[in-house]
Amino acid sequence: MHSLLFKSLPFLHPKPRCFPISHLTTTAMSVNTKTRLRGVVFDMDGTLTVPVIDFAAMYKAVLGETEYRRIRQENPSGIDILHHIESWSPDKQRNAYEVILDFERQGLERLKIMPGAGELCGFLDSKKIRRGLITRNVKEAVDLYHQRFGIMFSPALSREFRPYKPDPAPLLHICSTWDVQPSEVMMVGDSLKDDVACGKRAGAITCLLDEKGRYGSSDFTKLDLEPDFKVSSLAEVHSLLETYFDLMP
Structure with missing residues (x-):
């Protein structure tokens, strides 16, 4: 799949819109030729939770x-x-x-859920789209997230699963468990070198959550890692899923 990069998407009520900004080709993803998506895998710290660790x-x-x-x-x-x-x-x-x-x-x-996480997971549930989690944090943190916020991910892989991100092994393991192709799965995370790298190496669609605008084209060039999407909130993930993907369980 050709890479298609999106800006941090401005939040426009009642819902955000997606604006493509890079090289569009006849084979690039568009509203008229939606890509099938069967699962979404999330990073935890800084993605499903508000960053709290220094x-x-x-x-x-x-x-x-x-x-x-x-x-x-x-x-x-x-x-x-x-x-x-x-x-x-x-x-x-x-x-x-x-x-x-x-x-x-x-x-x-100090664990806090990221704004929009509950709504996004509820939307995925309504479409019967699988939800997985990959974190370099410990299982104790994953268990606490499940218990405190009542949102479950399966599989939910912590750093006890080796090798961990940015190795593609945990994401490939989840795809195998789900019996889906990596190209039918999106990896969402806030780290270019861990989450986007893991997704790219596995052959998945990648979405970089960049709340504060930390990353730009120079970072993508430097690390040779260009995410397929870049958003500034989980609400924008919801919008792009509806707009650009054929959501099939």
Whole structure:
């Protein structure tokens, strides 16, 4: 499928509209030639939940101030702390995981659902479209989300499932469980290097949730990752699903 990038879509009442801004071709997705969609897979932190974890503070606590600055300069698009510590000694790795887990548990105390998540999931349910979840957070966080907000995802894969994002394995596992093709599934997340990369590598449709306009074309070029859609809210995901896809269970 040819990549089709959409702007952060302005919220216009009663519902948002989608405006294509990139290279449209005769084979590109359009309202008249809708692509079949059978499932949507979500990231959790920053996508289904409001961001609450101070990742910079967490990385500094794990790496130390000097090492954090060095790695940050080498990786301006972001630090992949989980992959970074995999090469450490068992004892050092264990200590790092304890620090990470402490930050995550503090985040659980402030867990808030992302605006529009309930409505979007309700819409998917009304269309009988499958809902899955992939997070690099722990299973405890996923279980709490299910319990606190009463919205279930299946499969819901936490970082206990290896390998984790940006490896395509968790998304391919969900497609296999659903018995659908990756091209019939959309991956929605707020991270270009984790969520969009995972979706692209699996062959799925990708939607980047960019609430604050962090990402632009230069970021897509730098990482060679161009999402199929870019939105600024989950309400806009609802709109583009209705407009550009044939929703088939």
